[in-house]
Amino acid sequence: xxxxxxxxxxxxxxxxxxxxxxxxxxxxxxxxxxxxxxxxxxxxxxxxxxxxxxxxxxxxxxxxxxxxxxxxxxxxxxxxxxxxxxxxxxxxxxxxxxxxxxxxxxxxxxxxxxxxxxxxxxxxxxxxxxxxxxxxxxxxxxxxxxxxxxxxxxxxxxxxxxxxxxxxxxxxxxxxxxxxxxxxxxxxxxxxxxxxxxxxxxxxxxxxxxxxxxxxxxxxxxxxxxxxxxxxxxxxxxxxxxxxxxxxxxxxxxxxxxxxxxxxxxxxxxxxxxxxxxxxxxxxxxxxxxxxxxxxxxxxxxxxxxxxxx
Amino acid sequence: xxxxxxxxxxxxxxxxxxxxxxxxxxxxxxxxxxxxxxxxxxxxxxxxxxxxxxxxxxxxxxxxxxxxxxxxxxxxxxxxxxxxxxxxxxxxxxxxxxxxxxxxxxxxxxxxxxxxxxxxxxxxxxxxxxxxxxxxxxxxxxxxxxxxxxxxxxxxxxxxxxxxxxxxxxxxxxxxxxxxxxxxxxxxxxxxxxxxxxxxxxxxxxxxxxxxxxxxxxxxxxxxxxxxxxxxxxxxxxxxxxxxxxxxxxxxxxxxxxxxxxxxxxxxxxxxxxxxxxxxxxxxxxxxxxxxxxxxxxxxxxxxxxxxxxxxxxxxxxxxxxxxxxxxxxxxxxxxxxxxxxxxxxxxxxxxxxxxxxxxxxxxxxxxxxxxxxxxxxxxxx
Numbered sequence: 001x002x003x004x005x006x007x008x009x010x011x012x013x014x015x016x017x018x019x020x021x022x023x024x025x026x027x028x029x030x031x032x033x034x035x036x037x038x039x040x041x042x043x044x045x046x047x048x049x050x051x052x053x054x055x056x057x058x059x060x061x062x063x064x065x066x067x068x069x070x071x072x073x074x075x076x077x078x079x080x081x082x083x084x085x086x087x088x089x090x091x092x093x094x095x096x097x098x099x100x101x102x103x104x105x106x107x108x109x110x111x112x113x114x115x116x117x118x119x120x121x122x123x124x125x126x127x128x129x130x131x132x133x134x135x136x137x138x139x140x141x142x143x144x145x146x147x148x149x150x151x152x153x154x155x156x157x158x159x160x161x162x163x164x165x166x167x168x169x170x171x172x173x174x175x176x177x178x179x180x181x182x183x184x185x186x187x188x189x190x191x192x193x194x195x196x197x198x199x200x201x202x203x204x205x206x207x208x209x210x211x212x213x214x215x216x217x218x219x220x221x222x223x224x225x226x227x228x229x230x231x232x233x234x235x236x237x238x239x240x241x242x243x244x245x246x247x248x249x250x251x252x253x254x255x256x257x258x259x260x261x262x263x264x265x266x267x268x269x270x271x272x273x274x275x276x277x278x279x280x281x282x283x284x285x286x287x288x289x290x291x292x293x294x295x296x297x298x299x300x301x302x303x304x305x306x307x308x309x310x
Numbered sequence: 311x312x313x314x315x316x317x318x319x320x321x322x323x324x325x326x327x328x329x330x331x332x333x334x335x336x337x338x339x340x341x342x343x344x345x346x347x348x349x350x351x352x353x354x355x356x357x358x359x360x361x362x363x364x365x366x367x368x369x370x371x372x373x374x375x376x377x378x379x380x381x382x383x384x385x386x387x388x389x390x391x392x393x394x395x396x397x398x399x400x401x402x403x404x405x406x407x408x409x410x411x412x413x414x415x416x417x418x419x420x421x422x423x424x425x426x427x428x429x430x431x432x433x434x435x436x437x438x439x440x441x442x443x444x445x446x447x448x449x450x451x452x453x454x455x456x457x458x459x460x461x462x463x464x465x466x467x468x469x470x471x472x473x474x475x476x477x478x479x480x481x482x483x484x485x486x487x488x489x490x491x492x493x494x495x496x497x498x499x500x501x502x503x504x505x506x507x508x509x510x511x512x513x514x515x516x517x518x519x520x521x522x523x524x525x526x527x528x529x530x531x532x533x534x535x536x537x538x539x540x541x542x543x544x545x546x547x548x549x550x551x552x553x554x555x556x557x558x559x560x561x562x563x564x565x566x567x568x569x570x571x572x573x574x575x576x577x578x579x580x581x582x583x584x585x586x587x588x589x590x591x592x593x594x595x596x597x598x599x600x601x602x603x604x605x606x607x608x609x610x611x612x613x614x615x616x617x618x619x620x621x622x623x624x625x626x627x628x629x630x631x632x633x634x635x636x637x638x639x640x641x642x643x644x645x646x647x648x649x650x651x652x653x654x655x656x657x658x659x660x661x662x663x664x665x666x667x668x669x670x671x672x673x674x675x676x677x678x679x680x681x682x683x684x685x686x687x688x689x690x691x692x
Contacts, residue, residue, distance in 0.1 A: 056536060058692075081538040088533050096327040097320055108316040109537040132327070148533075 008033050009156045009187040010055060015064035017050050024050040025061070026211035032156075037178065037188040039202035041296075043304055047211040048191050052158055055189070056086055069155060082111060085154030087145050087162055095134035099125055099144060102133060103151065110152035122177055123147040124170075138165035146174065156187045163197060175200055195297045205296070209304045219296055226302055227294035232263045232271055234286035237279065248274045257301075264294070313539055317547035325551060334517075335555055339510040339563055346506075346628065347499045347571050358462055361394030361406035361450075362386040368414025377473060378407065383465055398450065398491055405462040406491070408448035416445040417477060417484070443485030450491040454500035454659035457572045463488065490660065499571030504654035505627035507563045508589065511556050512621060512647050515593020516614045518552055519600040523610040526601075532692045541691070549594055556590035557583065564658070577657035585657060585671070589650040592674045595681035596646070602688035621647050631664055646677045 010032035017025040025047045032038040042048045053059045055068055057077025066073040068080045094102055100116055107113040120126045123143040128136060133144065142165050149157055159178070163171040178188060178201055192198055198205050199219050206216045215222055229252055236259055245254040250267035265271040268291055279286050325331055362378070364371050379386050387394075387403055394406045449466050451459035470484050477483055525531050534544055560582070567573035575582070600617070604610035624638060625647035634642060642648045653670035656663050665673075 058532065058536060078538060081536065086533070086536040088529055088536070093530050093533060094320060094324055096324040101320065101323070105316055105320050106537065108313050109539045111538075 009036075009069055010038075010189065011065070011067040012051075012055070013065050015051065015054065015066065016062045017047075017054065017059065018062055023211045025054070028064070028208070028211070028213055030206050030213060030216055032187060032189055034187055035182060035185050036203045037182055037190060037201050039198040039205035040189065040191045040208060041198060041205055041300065042191075042208035046208040046304075048208055049160075051208070052160065052189065052191060056084065056158055057081060082152065083155050085149035085152060085157040087149035087157070087159050089145070089160055089164065093133065093148075096132055098130050098132055099136070100129045102144065103147060106148050106151045112153055113151055114153050119147045119150060122150070124173060139167055139170050142166055143170065143174070146177075150181075154186065156189070157181065159188060159190045161192055162190070163192070163194065171197075195295060195300065199296055207300060207303050214303045215299070222299050223294050223296065226299050227264065229264045229266045229294070230268055231292050231294055231298070232265055232268060232275065232289070233260050233292065234275075234289040235259065236261045237282070237284060237286060239282050239284075240278070244278075245275075248278070255301075260288075314543045314547055314550075317539075317543060318550050321547055321551040322554065325555070335510070335514060335559065336562060339506050339559060340566060342509075343499075343503060343506050343563065343566055344570070346502055357383055357385050358405065358458055358465075359385045359387055359403040360462060361389050361397055361403045363389060363391045363394050363406060363408040365391070365411045366409050366413040370414030370417045371409045374409060374413070374473070378466075378469055381465055381469060383461065395450070395491065398452070404451070404455065404458040405466075406448075406450035407466065408450075410445065410448070413445050413447075419444070444483045446485040446487045448487045448489055450489045452500070453490050454574050454576065455572070499567060500573045500659040501630070501655070502628070503563060503567035503571070503573050504658045505651045507560055507586070507658075508625070508647055508651035508654050509622055509627045510559045510563060511586065511589045511650065512593050513618055514552055514556055514559065515590060515595075515597045516600065516618050518548070518594055518597035519604065519610045519614055520607060522548070522598070522601040523604050524607040526690070526692060527607055529692065535691050545598075549591070552594050553587060553590050556586055560586045573659060575658055576660045581657050582654070585650070585653050588671060588674050588678070589654070592646055592650070592678040592681070595678050595685060598685035598689060599681040602685050602690070621645050624648075626651055626664070646674055649673045 008031045010030075012031065013029045015025050015028040016023075028047070028051055030038075040048050040052065050059065054061050054066055055073060057068070057073045057080050060074050069083055071080050073080055094105070097105070099120070103116045103119055107116065120129050123146055125140065125143055125147065128140055133141065136144065142162065146159065146162050149159065162178075163174055166174065175197070178190075181188065188201075190198075190201065202219065204216070204218050205222065207214045207222070215225075217225070236256055240261070242254050242256070245251065245261065245263060248263065249270045250265045251263045251271055252266065253264045255262050255264075263271055263275070272289075272291075275286065360378075362375060364375065375386065378384060387397070389397065391406070391408060394403065397403045398406055447466070447470065449463065451462050453459050466486060470486055474484050531544075535541065564573075564575060564582075568575060596617075597614075600610060600613050604613055624634075624642050625645045626634070626642060627647065631639065631642050631648070649665060649670040652664040653667055653674070656667055656670070664670075
């Protein structure tokens with residue numbers, strides 16, 4: 001690798017972790033650059049969590065090298081804990097303590113810390129500061145867990161599906177916060193189920209499955225690398241069988257996703273014309289007809305064979 | 311150290327705000343004492359039964375018996391000394407008066423001397439102040455049974471004083487030797503209170519396994535492990551919290567014993583505190599041992615119940631080990647609560663020993679060390 005240590009906050013090479021027969025992580029290599037938001041995507045059991053926990057110094061790998069902030073995370077996990085922030089999907093820590101008390105407690109664990117006021121403001125928890133954490137809603141609890149990851153003003157933050165359980169408004173405001181953190185020079189490693197989240201936030205993503213990194217790059221790169229074609233989509237019509245649709249001019253592939261028929265084509269005009277001619281014979285119009293570029297979701301489906309949100 | 315303090319404060323706050331936990335740790339043992347105390351003590355009696363052991367068998371001793379029998383507060387029950395002691399240990403009598411052999415002769419002789427001595431202030435004769443009373447009654451009471459022992463001792467002292475005057479006019483011919491006899495009777499709050507304290511400490515430590523496993527299951531231990539906080543700090547703050555609760559329980563339970571049941575705390579409070587801390591540590595380490603093997607909160611709860619329930623009944627908390635069937639005694643002999651209860655009972659109310667105090671403490675310490683080792687080896691943070 002030619003990149004100087006100072007330019008990357010995470011360098012992983014040949015990472016391997018097996019549990020008996022299960023190859024949870026099987027030769028993973030990637031790097032995360034300073035000031036970058038890096039997304040780790042993959043279905044459940046893909047090896048994301050194990051990979052992230054090795055990076056956090058919580059697990060030791062069977063093989064491979066891990067450098068986090070220039071430190072060997074396997075040998076000196078305690079030296080990185082002070083400088084990274086970790087958000088875990090945990091139930092309420094200390095259900096009988098208030099939001100402020102939990103934040104103050106975690107601040108006392110670190111040599112350097114942000115003010116409680118800053119954290120309450122950033123995660124929009126000011127109004128709930130005196131509420132015991134057991135009384136928080138799922139989304140508020142999630143925001144508290146993100147606040148705890150930021151307590152020590154970390155150089156590198158690990159966010160594990162941070163917007164799960166949040167309403168759309170809270171999700172938007174968390175995205176804004178993550179982008180603001182990047183502006184301040186914080187690097188972020190994000191695992192997520194939400195394609196939209198990855199597309200909005202991530203400078204680069206890695207798609208994992210079965211312990212391998214299948215694809216790595218910017219969202220744009222991943223999409224164009226795999227799909228030169230565009231997608232013509234409409235509400236699935238009875239009477240049209242898939243073999244027939246797949247045989248329409250210029251169609252590479254026809255699939256059904258969530259009650260919607262999607263035709264991947266290299267010539268949108270030719271495909272739509274043929275489609276409309278066919279539906280006219282049936283005496284029906286395709287509803288919600290539209291055209292789009294392939295999305296990260298399509299890439300994901302194509303790579304792993306299943307939808308990310310399972 | 312700062313983090314340890316903050317973490318301990320957080321633990322204490324959490325505990326105090328958790329009404330459920332408060333109830334089980336404080337109200338539950340109190341209810342136990344009040345309930346068992348009320349059942350067994352059966353209301354305040356206005357008469358006391360006293361074993362009467364006449365080893366003299368003369369007309370003089372018969373007269374003495376009459377004098378005591380005329381006191382309305384006392385009801386005499388004739389017996390041999392060994393039978394009377396057994397009766398007292400069972401709680402059938404609250405005290406024993408022993409009239410020694412030679413009483414009749416001594417009284418007759420002294421009375422003669424007193425009359426003969428023309429009232430010169432007893433420079434001669436066996437009944438003078440310098441040589442002490444000519445004959446001494448032995449009086450057994452249980453000092454931990456404050457009300458009955460004080461009353462009986464006062465009554466006996468009054469009877470003896472008036473007899474002295476009647477017999478001699480002035481010199482003290484008759485004296486009383488006080489003897490303490492620890493009763494182990496079921497009706498005795500003094501027996502019950504140290505036992506309940508031991509039980510409370512046992513439950514405090516064992517049930518500590520349940521939240522610990524729950525915290526592991528909910529990844530709270532993992533989250534705390536992801537901070538720079540050393541793990542000993544986590545364990546330390548947890549142990550400090552439980553020790554504080556244990557001391558609080560001890561104060562509360564002893565306070566109720568003293569206030570509601572007239573139990574007298576005889577031993578040193580420092581020694582008591584030391585035993586409470588050792589006992590709490592022992593059972594906390596057993597709790598950690600259980601948490602090392604239980605995977606779920608439910609499993610931890612089940613294991614704790616399976617251990618604590620038999621232990622409660624097989625360790626002599628509610629009744630003396632002597633009345634336990636002989637097949638169960640070897641079980642009692644290995645249970646740590648047996649030795650904690652015994653140590654507390656010996657020091658707190660001067661109870662008769664099941665084992666010598668150093669052995670009690672040694673066995674508790676051994677349990678502590680073994681379970682500490684097991685926990686250090688097998689405890690998992692996630």
